[in-house]
Amino acid sequence: ADFAGFEPLNAKTLPQRLGQLPALLDTAGGPAENWQVREVGDGNLNLVFIVEGSAGTVIVKQALPYVRLVGDSWPLPLKRSFFEHKALTRQEERDPGSVPRILHFDGEQAIIVMEFLTPHVILRRAFIDGRQMPRASRDLGLFLARTLFRGSDLAMPPRERKEELAVFADNVELCDITENLVFSDPYFDAKLNRHTSPELDGIVAQLRADRDVKVEAQVMKHLFANKNETLLHGDLHTGSVMVTETETRVIDPEFAFYGPMAFDVGVLLSNFWMSYFSQSGHGERGAMQAYLLNGVDEIWTTFRAEFSRLWRGERNGILYQRTLFEDQGDHLGSEQALSRVLAEIWTDALGFAGCEMHRRILGLAHNADFETIDDSAVRARCETKALKLGRQLLVGRRHIHSVSEVNDLAEQLE
Ligand code: ADP
Numbered sequence: 506a507d508f509a510g511f512e513p514l515n516a517k518t519l520p521q522r523l524g525q526l527p528a529l530l531d532t533a534g535g536p537a538e539n540w541q542v543r544e545v546g547d548g549n550l551n552l553v554f555i556v557e558g559s560a561g562t563v564i565v566k567q568a569l570p571y572v573r574l575v576g577d578s579w580p581l582p583l584k585r586s587f588f589e590h591k592a593l594t595r596q597e598e599r600d601p602g603s604v605p606r607i608l609h610f611d612g613e614q615a616i617i618v619m620e621f622l623t624p625h626v627i628l629r630r631a632f633i634d635g636r637q638m639p640r641a642s643r644d645l646g647l648f649l650a651r652t653l654f655r656g657s658d659l660a661m662p663p664r665e666r667k668e669e670l671a672v673f674a675d676n677v678e679l680c681d682i683t684e685n686l687v688f689s690d691p692y693f694d695a696k697l698n699r700h701t702s703p704e705l706d707g708i709v710a711q712l713r714a715d716r717d718v719k720v721e722a723q724v725m726k727h728l729f730a731n732k733n734e735t736l737l738h739g740d741l742h743t744g745s746v747m748v749t750e751t752e753t754r755v756i757d758p759e760f761a762f763y764g765p766m767a768f769d770v771g772v773l774l775s776n777f778w779m780s781y782f783s784q785s786g787h788g789e790r791g792a793m794q795a796y797l798l799n800g801v802d803e804i805w806t807t808f809r810a811e812f813s814r815l816w817r818g819e820r821n822g823i824l825y826q827r828t829l830f831e832d833q834g835d836h837l838g839s840e841q842a843l844s845r846v847l848a849e850i851w852t853d854a855l856g857f858a859g860c861e862m863h864r865r866i867l868g869l870a871h872n873a874d875f876e877t878i879d880d881s882a883v884r885a886r887c888e889t890k891a892l893k894l895g896r897q898l899l900v901g902r903r904h905i906h907s908v909s910e911v912n913d914l915a916e917q918l919e
Pocket residue numbers: 545546547548549550551552553564566605619620621622623627744745756757759
Protein backbone atom coordinates (compact mmCIF):
# COMPACT_ATOMS: atom_id res chain seq x y z
CA ALA A 506 0.00 0.00 0.00
CA ASP A 507 1.28 3.50 -0.75
CA PHE A 508 -1.29 5.37 1.38
CA ALA A 509 -1.43 8.24 -1.16
CA GLY A 510 -5.21 8.45 -0.83
CA PHE A 511 -5.37 7.90 2.92
CA GLU A 512 -8.20 9.74 4.70
CA PRO A 513 -9.06 9.36 8.38
CA LEU A 514 -12.65 8.26 9.00
CA ASN A 515 -15.09 10.11 11.21
CA ALA A 516 -18.56 9.22 12.46
CA LYS A 517 -20.16 11.18 9.62
CA THR A 518 -18.08 9.93 6.67
CA LEU A 519 -17.87 6.30 7.78
CA PRO A 520 -21.32 5.22 6.47
CA GLN A 521 -20.67 7.00 3.14
CA ARG A 522 -17.26 5.42 2.72
CA LEU A 523 -17.93 1.89 3.98
CA GLY A 524 -21.67 1.65 3.36
CA GLN A 525 -21.30 -0.40 0.17
CA LEU A 526 -19.10 -3.16 1.57
CA PRO A 527 -20.96 -6.49 1.48
CA ALA A 528 -19.11 -7.78 4.55
CA LEU A 529 -20.30 -4.79 6.59
CA LEU A 530 -23.79 -4.66 5.17
CA ASP A 531 -24.27 -8.39 5.86
CA THR A 532 -23.33 -8.09 9.50
CA ALA A 533 -24.58 -4.61 10.44
CA GLY A 534 -27.55 -4.54 8.08
CA GLY A 535 -28.50 -1.67 5.77
CA PRO A 536 -29.15 0.96 4.81
CA ALA A 537 -25.84 2.53 5.84
CA GLU A 538 -27.33 5.98 6.35
CA ASN A 539 -29.17 4.57 9.39
CA TRP A 540 -26.00 3.28 11.06
CA GLN A 541 -25.21 4.60 14.53
CA VAL A 542 -21.48 5.33 14.66
CA ARG A 543 -19.59 5.98 17.91
CA GLU A 544 -15.87 6.44 18.40
CA VAL A 545 -14.65 4.36 21.37
CA GLY A 546 -11.29 5.96 21.60
CA ASP A 547 -9.78 4.53 24.78
CA GLY A 548 -6.75 3.23 22.89
CA ASN A 549 -3.41 5.00 22.74
CA LEU A 550 -2.72 4.75 19.04
CA ASN A 551 -5.71 4.31 16.75
CA LEU A 552 -9.30 5.23 15.87
CA VAL A 553 -11.89 2.63 16.89
CA PHE A 554 -15.55 2.99 15.85
CA ILE A 555 -18.56 0.98 16.96
CA VAL A 556 -20.97 0.77 14.04
CA GLU A 557 -24.49 -0.32 14.86
CA GLY A 558 -27.01 -1.21 12.18
CA SER A 559 -30.44 -2.80 12.01
CA ALA A 560 -29.03 -6.35 12.03
CA GLY A 561 -25.91 -6.13 14.18
CA THR A 562 -22.82 -4.25 15.28
CA VAL A 563 -19.23 -4.23 13.97
CA ILE A 564 -15.94 -2.65 14.97
CA VAL A 565 -14.04 -0.45 12.51
CA LYS A 566 -10.43 0.20 13.52
CA GLN A 567 -8.27 2.63 11.58
CA ALA A 568 -4.62 3.52 12.09
CA LEU A 569 -3.57 7.17 11.95
CA PRO A 570 -0.24 8.41 10.59
CA TYR A 571 0.74 9.46 14.12
CA VAL A 572 0.41 8.35 17.76
CA ARG A 573 -3.08 9.31 18.85
CA LEU A 574 -2.10 9.78 22.50
CA VAL A 575 0.66 12.26 21.60
CA GLY A 576 -0.49 13.88 18.32
CA ASP A 577 1.10 14.52 14.95
CA SER A 578 4.43 15.48 16.53
CA TRP A 579 5.01 11.71 16.78
CA PRO A 580 4.55 10.13 13.34
CA LEU A 581 3.81 6.41 13.19
CA PRO A 582 3.37 4.51 9.92
CA LEU A 583 -0.03 3.34 8.71
CA LYS A 584 1.43 -0.04 7.77
CA ARG A 585 0.94 -1.13 11.39
CA SER A 586 -2.61 -1.94 10.34
CA PHE A 587 -1.22 -4.47 7.85
CA PHE A 588 0.81 -6.15 10.62
CA GLU A 589 -2.18 -6.18 12.95
CA HIS A 590 -4.36 -7.80 10.29
CA LYS A 591 -1.72 -10.36 9.40
CA ALA A 592 -1.08 -11.23 13.04
CA LEU A 593 -4.83 -11.64 13.72
CA THR A 594 -4.98 -14.02 10.76
CA ARG A 595 -2.05 -16.08 12.05
CA GLN A 596 -3.43 -16.15 15.61
CA GLU A 597 -6.78 -17.41 14.31
CA GLU A 598 -4.98 -20.21 12.42
CA ARG A 599 -2.84 -21.16 15.39
CA ASP A 600 -5.45 -20.81 18.16
CA PRO A 601 -8.89 -20.85 16.51
CA GLY A 602 -11.48 -18.67 18.21
CA SER A 603 -8.91 -16.67 20.20
CA VAL A 604 -9.30 -13.35 18.31
CA PRO A 605 -12.18 -11.32 16.83
CA ARG A 606 -13.40 -12.52 13.44
CA ILE A 607 -12.12 -10.31 10.59
CA LEU A 608 -14.81 -9.04 8.22
CA HIS A 609 -12.81 -6.76 5.93
CA PHE A 610 -9.32 -5.31 5.52
CA ASP A 611 -8.30 -2.23 3.52
CA GLY A 612 -4.52 -1.81 3.52
CA GLU A 613 -4.48 1.58 1.73
CA GLN A 614 -6.88 3.12 4.26
CA ALA A 615 -5.36 1.16 7.18
CA ILE A 616 -8.82 -0.10 8.12
CA ILE A 617 -9.73 -3.40 9.79
CA VAL A 618 -13.42 -4.24 10.14
CA MET A 619 -14.01 -6.93 12.72
CA GLU A 620 -16.51 -8.67 14.90
CA PHE A 621 -17.89 -6.54 17.75
CA LEU A 622 -17.19 -8.46 20.94
CA THR A 623 -20.16 -8.28 23.26
CA PRO A 624 -20.84 -8.54 26.18
CA HIS A 625 -17.06 -8.77 26.55
CA VAL A 626 -15.15 -6.37 28.80
CA ILE A 627 -11.49 -5.47 28.86
CA LEU A 628 -9.77 -7.82 31.33
CA ARG A 629 -7.89 -4.94 33.00
CA ARG A 630 -11.22 -3.19 33.63
CA ALA A 631 -12.72 -6.34 35.16
CA PHE A 632 -9.73 -6.62 37.52
CA ILE A 633 -10.02 -2.96 38.57
CA ASP A 634 -13.71 -3.55 39.30
CA GLY A 635 -12.80 -6.56 41.42
CA ARG A 636 -14.37 -9.11 39.07
CA GLN A 637 -12.89 -12.61 38.86
CA MET A 638 -13.03 -13.94 35.32
CA PRO A 639 -12.92 -17.73 35.57
CA ARG A 640 -11.74 -18.59 32.02
CA ALA A 641 -9.14 -15.93 31.39
CA SER A 642 -5.96 -17.51 32.78
CA ARG A 643 -6.48 -20.91 31.21
CA ASP A 644 -7.40 -19.47 27.82
CA LEU A 645 -4.41 -17.12 27.88
CA GLY A 646 -2.06 -19.99 28.76
CA LEU A 647 -3.40 -21.91 25.76
CA PHE A 648 -3.15 -18.84 23.51
CA LEU A 649 0.48 -18.31 24.50
CA ALA A 650 1.50 -21.94 23.97
CA ARG A 651 -0.29 -22.35 20.64
CA THR A 652 0.69 -19.08 19.01
CA LEU A 653 4.28 -19.11 20.27
CA PHE A 654 4.96 -22.76 19.46
CA ARG A 655 3.19 -22.83 16.11
CA GLY A 656 4.90 -19.67 14.80
CA SER A 657 8.39 -20.98 15.50
CA ASP A 658 11.02 -23.26 13.98
CA LEU A 659 9.71 -25.96 16.32
CA ALA A 660 6.66 -26.28 14.10
CA MET A 661 6.88 -24.39 10.81
CA PRO A 662 8.52 -25.37 7.52
CA PRO A 663 11.77 -23.35 7.46
CA ARG A 664 11.06 -21.42 4.25
CA GLU A 665 7.63 -20.36 5.44
CA ARG A 666 8.96 -19.26 8.80
CA LYS A 667 11.78 -17.24 7.22
CA GLU A 668 9.33 -15.54 4.87
CA GLU A 669 7.12 -14.56 7.82
CA LEU A 670 10.15 -13.35 9.73
CA ALA A 671 11.10 -11.15 6.77
CA VAL A 672 7.57 -9.71 6.43
CA PHE A 673 7.26 -8.80 10.11
CA ALA A 674 10.84 -7.46 10.24
CA ASP A 675 9.40 -4.36 8.56
CA ASN A 676 7.38 -3.48 11.68
CA VAL A 677 10.42 -1.44 12.71
CA GLU A 678 8.70 1.62 14.14
CA LEU A 679 6.52 -0.30 16.59
CA CYS A 680 9.49 -2.38 17.73
CA ASP A 681 11.36 0.89 18.18
CA ILE A 682 8.62 2.10 20.56
CA THR A 683 9.03 -1.00 22.72
CA GLU A 684 12.82 -0.89 22.53
CA ASN A 685 12.85 2.66 23.87
CA LEU A 686 9.78 2.81 26.10
CA VAL A 687 10.26 -0.55 27.83
CA PHE A 688 13.99 -1.11 28.01
CA SER A 689 15.60 2.33 28.12
CA ASP A 690 13.37 5.28 29.03
CA PRO A 691 12.39 4.04 32.53
CA TYR A 692 16.07 3.94 33.49
CA PHE A 693 16.93 7.56 32.84
CA ASP A 694 15.18 10.90 32.92
CA ALA A 695 13.65 10.54 29.42
CA LYS A 696 11.52 13.37 28.11
CA LEU A 697 8.16 11.56 27.94
CA ASN A 698 8.49 9.86 31.35
CA ARG A 699 6.26 10.59 34.30
CA HIS A 700 5.76 9.07 37.74
CA THR A 701 3.82 9.69 40.93
CA SER A 702 5.81 12.60 42.35
CA PRO A 703 7.14 13.47 44.86
CA GLU A 704 6.19 10.15 46.53
CA LEU A 705 8.25 7.95 44.18
CA ASP A 706 11.17 10.35 43.61
CA GLY A 707 13.43 8.50 46.06
CA ILE A 708 12.96 4.98 44.70
CA VAL A 709 13.09 6.25 41.12
CA ALA A 710 16.48 7.87 41.75
CA GLN A 711 17.66 4.62 43.35
CA LEU A 712 16.57 2.51 40.38
CA ARG A 713 18.20 4.84 37.88
CA ALA A 714 21.46 4.70 39.83
CA ASP A 715 21.30 0.90 40.00
CA ARG A 716 23.92 -0.41 37.59
CA ASP A 717 22.71 -4.04 37.80
CA VAL A 718 19.20 -2.93 36.83
CA LYS A 719 20.45 -0.92 33.86
CA VAL A 720 22.70 -3.70 32.58
CA GLU A 721 20.02 -6.38 32.94
CA ALA A 722 17.43 -4.17 31.21
CA GLN A 723 19.82 -3.92 28.27
CA VAL A 724 20.33 -7.71 28.33
CA MET A 725 16.54 -7.99 27.97
CA LYS A 726 16.54 -5.44 25.15
CA HIS A 727 19.29 -7.41 23.41
CA LEU A 728 17.09 -10.54 23.59
CA PHE A 729 14.00 -8.64 22.44
CA ALA A 730 15.72 -7.15 19.42
CA ASN A 731 17.73 -10.20 18.36
CA LYS A 732 16.04 -13.44 19.37
CA ASN A 733 13.74 -13.78 16.34
CA GLU A 734 12.10 -16.93 17.60
CA THR A 735 8.40 -16.72 16.91
CA LEU A 736 5.54 -14.40 15.94
CA LEU A 737 4.72 -12.41 19.08
CA HIS A 738 1.57 -10.49 19.86
CA GLY A 739 3.98 -7.83 21.06
CA ASP A 740 1.63 -5.94 23.42
CA LEU A 741 -0.06 -8.68 25.45
CA HIS A 742 -1.15 -6.75 28.53
CA THR A 743 -4.57 -7.13 30.21
CA GLY A 744 -5.86 -4.17 28.15
CA SER A 745 -5.42 -6.33 25.01
CA VAL A 746 -7.71 -9.06 26.33
CA MET A 747 -11.52 -9.04 26.22
CA VAL A 748 -13.49 -11.51 28.31
CA THR A 749 -16.84 -12.83 29.44
CA GLU A 750 -17.40 -15.43 32.14
CA THR A 751 -17.09 -18.12 29.48
CA GLU A 752 -14.84 -16.68 26.77
CA THR A 753 -11.53 -14.96 26.15
CA ARG A 754 -10.39 -13.02 23.08
CA VAL A 755 -7.11 -11.31 22.37
CA ILE A 756 -7.17 -8.01 20.44
CA ASP A 757 -4.74 -5.34 19.18
CA PRO A 758 -1.61 -7.19 17.92
CA GLU A 759 -0.22 -4.24 15.93
CA PHE A 760 3.18 -4.66 17.68
CA ALA A 761 3.50 -8.17 16.24
CA PHE A 762 6.98 -9.23 15.10
CA TYR A 763 9.41 -12.13 15.35
CA GLY A 764 10.88 -11.99 18.84
CA PRO A 765 11.51 -14.13 21.92
CA MET A 766 8.65 -16.34 23.18
CA ALA A 767 9.31 -15.13 26.69
CA PHE A 768 8.31 -11.55 25.86
CA ASP A 769 4.56 -12.21 25.50
CA VAL A 770 4.66 -14.51 28.53
CA GLY A 771 6.52 -11.99 30.70
CA VAL A 772 4.38 -8.99 29.75
CA LEU A 773 1.17 -10.88 30.51
CA LEU A 774 2.34 -12.24 33.88
CA SER A 775 3.66 -8.80 34.81
CA ASN A 776 0.25 -7.26 34.25
CA PHE A 777 -1.34 -9.83 36.59
CA TRP A 778 1.25 -9.03 39.28
CA MET A 779 0.69 -5.29 38.80
CA SER A 780 -3.05 -5.77 39.12
CA TYR A 781 -2.31 -7.70 42.34
CA PHE A 782 -0.36 -4.75 43.79
CA SER A 783 -3.03 -2.27 42.69
CA GLN A 784 -5.89 -4.08 44.43
CA SER A 785 -5.32 -2.60 47.89
CA GLY A 786 -5.78 0.82 46.30
CA HIS A 787 -9.30 -0.13 45.24
CA GLY A 788 -10.69 -1.48 48.49
CA GLU A 789 -10.90 -4.66 50.54
CA ARG A 790 -9.69 -7.09 47.91
CA GLY A 791 -8.28 -10.20 49.65
CA ALA A 792 -10.21 -12.64 47.44
CA MET A 793 -9.24 -10.77 44.30
CA GLN A 794 -5.56 -10.80 45.30
CA ALA A 795 -5.68 -14.56 45.82
CA TYR A 796 -7.45 -14.98 42.49
CA LEU A 797 -4.73 -12.99 40.66
CA LEU A 798 -1.80 -14.93 42.12
CA ASN A 799 -3.61 -18.15 41.38
CA GLY A 800 -4.21 -16.79 37.87
CA VAL A 801 -0.49 -16.39 37.28
CA ASP A 802 0.00 -19.98 38.37
CA GLU A 803 -2.77 -21.14 36.03
CA ILE A 804 -1.37 -19.23 33.03
CA TRP A 805 2.07 -20.73 33.50
CA THR A 806 0.85 -24.26 34.32
CA THR A 807 -1.47 -24.26 31.30
CA PHE A 808 1.23 -22.79 29.07
CA ARG A 809 3.72 -25.45 30.15
CA ALA A 810 1.25 -28.33 29.70
CA GLU A 811 0.05 -27.18 26.27
CA PHE A 812 3.55 -26.33 25.04
CA SER A 813 4.66 -29.82 26.14
CA ARG A 814 1.72 -31.42 24.34
CA LEU A 815 2.62 -29.58 21.14
CA TRP A 816 6.30 -30.46 21.61
CA ARG A 817 5.43 -34.15 21.77
CA GLY A 818 2.85 -34.10 18.97
CA GLU A 819 3.65 -31.27 16.53
CA ARG A 820 7.43 -30.90 16.63
CA ASN A 821 7.91 -31.00 12.86
CA GLY A 822 10.25 -28.06 12.36
CA ILE A 823 14.03 -27.89 12.12
CA LEU A 824 14.70 -27.68 15.87
CA TYR A 825 15.24 -30.67 18.21
CA GLN A 826 14.23 -33.02 15.39
CA ARG A 827 12.65 -36.36 16.11
CA THR A 828 15.43 -37.89 13.98
CA LEU A 829 17.81 -37.23 16.85
CA PHE A 830 15.51 -38.30 19.67
CA GLU A 831 12.27 -40.27 19.31
CA ASP A 832 13.41 -41.99 16.09
CA GLN A 833 16.46 -43.26 17.98
CA GLY A 834 14.28 -44.51 20.85
CA ASP A 835 15.59 -41.60 22.94
CA HIS A 836 12.42 -40.21 24.48
CA LEU A 837 14.31 -38.93 27.50
CA GLY A 838 16.47 -36.80 25.22
CA SER A 839 13.54 -34.84 23.80
CA GLU A 840 12.05 -34.45 27.29
CA GLN A 841 15.38 -33.10 28.55
CA ALA A 842 15.45 -30.62 25.67
CA LEU A 843 11.84 -29.59 26.43
CA SER A 844 12.68 -28.90 30.08
CA ARG A 845 15.61 -26.80 29.00
CA VAL A 846 13.55 -24.77 26.53
CA LEU A 847 10.79 -24.18 29.11
CA ALA A 848 13.33 -23.18 31.78
CA GLU A 849 14.81 -20.59 29.44
CA ILE A 850 11.39 -19.16 28.57
CA TRP A 851 10.63 -18.89 32.31
CA THR A 852 13.87 -17.12 33.19
CA ASP A 853 13.61 -14.66 30.31
CA ALA A 854 9.91 -14.05 31.02
CA LEU A 855 10.81 -12.88 34.53
CA GLY A 856 13.29 -10.39 33.07
CA PHE A 857 10.69 -9.01 30.66
CA ALA A 858 8.12 -8.91 33.47
CA GLY A 859 10.48 -6.78 35.55
CA CYS A 860 11.03 -4.23 32.76
CA GLU A 861 7.28 -4.11 32.04
CA MET A 862 6.58 -3.26 35.70
CA HIS A 863 9.11 -0.48 35.67
CA ARG A 864 7.96 1.07 32.43
CA ARG A 865 4.28 1.13 33.40
CA ILE A 866 5.11 3.15 36.51
CA LEU A 867 8.04 5.29 35.31
CA GLY A 868 7.55 5.62 31.55
CA LEU A 869 5.07 7.19 29.13
CA ALA A 870 2.27 4.58 29.04
CA HIS A 871 0.81 3.88 32.45
CA ASN A 872 -1.72 1.25 33.64
CA ALA A 873 -5.28 2.09 34.57
CA ASP A 874 -4.85 -0.37 37.48
CA PHE A 875 -2.67 2.21 39.26
CA GLU A 876 -3.88 5.37 37.47
CA THR A 877 -7.44 4.95 38.75
CA ILE A 878 -6.22 5.14 42.37
CA ASP A 879 -6.93 8.82 43.08
CA ASP A 880 -5.08 9.20 46.38
CA SER A 881 -1.47 9.66 45.29
CA ALA A 882 -0.04 8.42 48.60
CA VAL A 883 -2.04 5.20 48.31
CA ARG A 884 -1.12 4.85 44.64
CA ALA A 885 2.56 5.38 45.38
CA ARG A 886 2.50 2.62 48.02
CA CYS A 887 1.06 0.18 45.47
CA GLU A 888 3.49 1.27 42.78
CA THR A 889 6.49 0.99 45.11
CA LYS A 890 5.78 -2.69 45.70
CA ALA A 891 5.61 -3.34 41.96
CA LEU A 892 8.86 -1.41 41.36
CA LYS A 893 10.59 -3.54 44.02
CA LEU A 894 9.29 -6.83 42.65
CA GLY A 895 10.32 -5.64 39.17
CA ARG A 896 13.89 -5.20 40.34
CA GLN A 897 13.94 -8.59 42.05
CA LEU A 898 12.71 -10.30 38.90
CA LEU A 899 14.98 -8.43 36.51
CA VAL A 900 18.18 -8.85 38.50
CA GLY A 901 17.42 -12.13 40.29
CA ARG A 902 15.60 -14.03 37.55
CA ARG A 903 18.22 -16.77 37.17
CA HIS A 904 17.67 -17.80 40.79
CA ILE A 905 13.87 -17.90 40.76
CA HIS A 906 12.54 -21.23 39.57
CA SER A 907 8.78 -21.28 40.13
CA VAL A 908 5.63 -19.19 40.13
CA SER A 909 5.17 -19.82 43.85
CA GLU A 910 8.55 -18.22 44.59
CA VAL A 911 7.48 -15.04 42.77
CA ASN A 912 4.03 -15.09 44.36
CA ASP A 913 5.72 -15.45 47.78
CA LEU A 914 7.91 -12.42 47.02
CA ALA A 915 4.78 -10.48 45.98
CA GLU A 916 2.96 -11.44 49.20
CA GLN A 917 5.96 -10.44 51.31
CA LEU A 918 5.95 -6.99 49.70
CA GLU A 919 2.18 -6.69 50.17
P1 ADP B 1 -5.42 0.71 20.21
O1 ADP B 1 -4.53 0.01 19.22
O2 ADP B 1 -5.60 2.14 19.87
O3 ADP B 1 -5.00 0.47 21.63
P2 ADP B 1 -7.49 -1.32 20.56
O4 ADP B 1 -7.49 -2.35 19.47
O5 ADP B 1 -6.85 -1.73 21.84
O6 ADP B 1 -6.89 0.05 20.02
O7 ADP B 1 -9.00 -0.90 20.81
C1 ADP B 1 -9.33 0.16 21.69
C2 ADP B 1 -10.61 -0.19 22.44
O8 ADP B 1 -11.69 -0.43 21.53
C3 ADP B 1 -10.49 -1.46 23.26
O9 ADP B 1 -9.95 -1.18 24.52
C4 ADP B 1 -11.94 -1.92 23.34
O10 ADP B 1 -12.61 -1.21 24.36
C5 ADP B 1 -12.50 -1.49 22.01
N1 ADP B 1 -12.44 -2.61 21.04
C6 ADP B 1 -11.44 -2.87 20.17
N2 ADP B 1 -11.71 -3.96 19.42
C7 ADP B 1 -12.93 -4.40 19.83
C8 ADP B 1 -13.80 -5.48 19.42
N3 ADP B 1 -13.44 -6.32 18.45
N4 ADP B 1 -15.00 -5.61 20.06
C9 ADP B 1 -15.36 -4.74 21.03
N5 ADP B 1 -14.60 -3.72 21.45
C10 ADP B 1 -13.40 -3.53 20.86
